[in-house]
Amino acid sequence: MTSSNHNAPTTLSRRGLLLGGAAFATAAGLSPMLSFRANATPAAGELQLVPATPNPNGSIEKLFLLKGDPLVAPIKTIVAQDGSPVPMPVLKxxxxxxxxxxxxNDMHNHITDLHGxxxxxxxxxxxxxxVKDARAKAADNEAVLFVSAxxxxxxxxxxxxMGWSPEEFVADAGYRSYSAAGVDIATLGNHEFDRGAELLKIGKDTDAAFPLLSANVHSSDFMLRxxxxxxxxxxxxxxLRVGLxxxxxxxxxxxxxxxxxxxxxxxxxxAIQNVLPAVAAISDVVVILSHCGYGIGNHASGKAATAREIGDGDFAIAKIASDLTDKPVVVVGGHTHTELNTNGIDNDNMIDDVLITQAKAHGAFLGxxxxxxxxxxxRQDWYSSVSLHPIKSSDIRVKxxxxKYASLQxxxxxxxxxxxxxxxxxxxxLDSKLAESIGSVEIDTxxxxxxxxxRYIxxxxxxxxxxxxxxxxxxxxxxxxxxxxLFxxxxxxxxxxxxxxxxxxxxDVMPYxxxxxxxxxxxxxxxxxxxNNVSRLLRPSETEQTDMGGFVSRGFLHFSSGIRYEIALGKDAKSAKAVNITLHGQPIETVLDKKFTMAFNTYIxxxxxxxxxxxxPIGGGVKGDIASLDVRKLKFDHTGLVYRNEVIAFIRNHKTISQANGAKLDGRLAILK
Structure with missing residues (x-):
């Protein structure tokens, strides 16, 4: 593999390890330095190295957390909390x-999938x-780390x-099972915050025996950096000293x-620009746990059936990482549910010798x-191999x-x-909750x-x-x-x-x-x-080339029966029109100034x-740079009610799902030919 030269100096100060320049590979040869600022709050541009207790079921022998604000300024100094030496790379x-x-990555609590x-x-x-087999068979010079992205x-x-309030909390099933499984460390994904940071903190405090990382989440009133x-x-x-x-x-x-x-x-x-050089300087190798998505900007992979907006994805992260340090770096990704390097390293996933990998989602693989x-x-003499171990699905009906028998659990x-x-x-x-009958389905459609x-067409x-x-x-x-x-x-x-x-x-219908x-x-x-919604429709010309089981991340919305309209497709998404709109049976032109109430789900x-x-601009592969409507400008009444729970209450009251109580096509949306 090739390597770039980064020879910017790293210097020492009386306050600890002082870092300067664009990369810090040369720091490996420096001696540790004492800091005498025990228990002080880290200053701007400084991280404090604090000993922590590793997961007793994991592999880490010594664990240090790097505390401080990684966003206010580039990190130039690392200081020890108690005056002990700042740990330097130990390989001689x-x-x-x-x-x-x-x-x-993206296990989404698929700890065990249930099927009758x-x-x-x-x-x-x-x-x-x-993991246990790998740890048991590891050579004396082999370190095994088990992580979640x-x-x-x-x-x-x-x-x-988890419940929906602190009073309802029973357990954080994911973090409890990971702790027992020997997970060494995990990063915070976006869905960790779905039920609010208050419940996440309770789950973390109750059940996580491993540290959580994020260099760019900040200012929560509950989850405190x-x-x-x-x-x-x-x-x-x-x-081996591993920076994460x-x-x-x-x-x-x-x-x-x-x-x-x-x-x-x-x-x-x-965050990575500010933090990586400092972490690399005191590490032999750096693992970036990136829940940011495979690609950059608008990109299609994994669960996305069309391009979706991911912003600063793993391509950008790997490229910047390669410029900031010569140390071996790997980006362990998530968020886009992408299966990478299934049959070994794909050169498309190497950015200047920084490896990007991801293990799909829902426990499909162990990377x-x-x-x-x-x-x-x-990275001049860095050798790596990559594989995905398939996690077998159960089907006890197969003899x-x-x-197919050998490929099944x-x-x-x-x-x-x-x-x-x-x-x-x-x-x-969960037994009583899972098995509980909430009604019956009368139709087979x-x-x-x-x-x-x-759902998209x-x-x-x-x-x-x-x-x-x-x-x-x-x-x-x-x-x-x-x-x-709407939904x-x-x-x-x-x-x-x-x-x-x-x-x-x-x-399973409404897991969010x-x-x-x-x-x-x-x-x-x-x-x-x-x-705005009609431009998001998956057009007839797109359906054949689209995996309909994947996510078409355009934000297409469905509405209740009081809203009826037709879509004139036009020649493309930009020219599509919503026509013949009625609200409660009244033509839209007659009620433009009238006020109505609309129930939104949280995501929208x-x-x-x-x-x-x-x-x-609308993403998901929609061409024409069409600006989206910004619904955040609306004034919302936050009811505190859960969308799924209200639908379940409706089913319980009616005892059935049927055409008579709304499970039908009634022409509220029509596509004009």
Whole structure:
């Protein structure tokens, strides 16, 4: 591999390790320096090195957290908290160590996937077996690190153990199981904040035996930097010093929530520029846990069926990292659910010898990076191999003589002791919730395939049902009944089969943590919203080349029955028009000044982030640089009610999902030919 030369000097000061210049590889040869500023608050441009307790089930022998503000200025100085030596890279000339990073991302609480007919897939328990085997077989010069690149919440029924308020909290299933699994460290993903930073802090305090990282999340009233998470950490394992930095997407994290209004996320690039040189100077190798997404700007990969806005993605992070240090650096990614380097290193994922990798999502793979690192050689003599270990799905219906049998989960593929002692108690806590019948489905037209295929291209019968249910339920809202309701297409995550309907089956339809927010809108504002919405439709010419099961991240919205309109497609998205609009049966032209109330889900009310209801151009592959409507300018009544819970209450009251109570296509949206 090739390497650039970065010879900017690193100097020492009486205050600790003083860092200067664009890169700091030469720091490896310097002696440690004492700091005499014990317990002082780190100054601007300074991080304080604080000893911490590693996860006792993990591999880290000594752990240090780097505390201080990584955003106010480039970090020039690292000081020890207690006057002890600042730890320098420990590899001596001629020594070589192997660092093996076992990683996953975007687990979304898919610890164990439950299925009545196929059997349960023990995803995390399979990983635990692989990690334990790797640690047991590791050579004396081989360090094994087990990490998460974020989004460890939101997506399975285990989320319900978190509750919706501190009083409802039972357990943080993800963090509890990770602690027992031996996860060494994790970064904060955007979905960690879905239920608010207050509940995340409770989950962290109760169940996380490992540190959390993010160099660019700041100003939360609940999750406090340096108390609940830090920008970076230093880990000693098998004579190797590993620097770790966490990054969180600034595009899709839920900021602006009413109970934590000051929380914000800085651009990842700003954070990495400020922090990486200092961390690299005292490390043999740096692992960047980046929950920012594969690519840069608008990019399509992983769960995205069309391009989505990711901002400062891993391409930009890797490029800047390569310019800031000669040390070996790997970017362990997440957020976009991208499967990378399946069959070994793909050269497209090497940016100036900085490796980018990602292990898809939902526990589909355990990523495996093996790096051979020589003292003082930087990336000139850095060897790495990359692989993905498939996590096998269960299907107990398949017989041993079937060719698919070997690829499916079988006895012995998972750590049974872990599943029994850690996951089973969590499932037991969920038993009554999961199995609870909330009603029945009377029709057979609402299956997953049909609902997923139709959610981006026009009217969707399940979205119709959901929105109409919220309007009816709004009779119980604190400020009275709403006129209309909306929900984004990507939030319709599954369908329902005819027959009895369990809580879990409906949870699969609506896994996201959305509350209800009510805004007052004029007829003219609703007209403008509909006009903006039609440009987001997946057009007929696009459907054949689009994976309809993936995310089309355009922010296309579905509405309740009181809003009816037609779409004149035009020649392209920019020329598409919303026509023949009626609100409660009245032509839009007659009610432009009239005020109505609209129920929003949290994701859209906050501007939809990468799906852009925030004034930025519509993404998701829509051409023409069409500006989105910024709904954040509306005044919202934050009801505190949960969208999914209100729909479930509607189902319980009616006892069924049927055409009679809204699960049908009624022509509220028509596509003109």
């Amino acid at each position: 000339e001629g020594e070589r160590r192997v660092l093996r990073v076992l990683h996953f 007919k196929k059997g349960n897939t023990h995803r995390l328990a399979q990983m635990v077996k692989l 974020g989004d460890d919440h939101t997506g399975s029924v285990f989320d319900e153990l 340096d108390e609940d998470y830090t920008a970076a950490a230093i880990a000693d394992i098998k004579g 930095i966490g990054l969180t997407t600034n595009i899709d994290t839920r900021v602006g929530q009413s109970n934590d209004p000051n929380m914000a996320v800085e651009r990842p690039i700003t 495996d990076i093996a790096m051979s690192i020589a003292a003082g050689q930087g 041993a003589d079937d060719e 079988q006895d012995g593929d998972w750590d049974d002791a872990f599943e029994t002692s850690v996951v089973s108690p969590l499932l037991k806590a 609402l299956g997953r395939d049909a609902m997923i295929a139709s 026009g009217e969707n019968s399940l979205a119709n049902f959901m929105n109409d249910a919220v309007v009816e339920r709004s009779e119980t809202f604190p400020n009275g009944k709403v006129d209309f309701a 984004n297409a990507t939030g319709v995550s599954s369908g329902v089969a005819k027959g009895p309907l369990s809580f879990k089956a409906w949870y 943590a959305d509350a209800i927010h009510v805004a007052e809108m004029t007829g003219a504002q609703i007209r403008d919203m509909l006009q 009310a906050l501007g939809a982030f990468g799906e852009t209801w925030n004034g930025k």
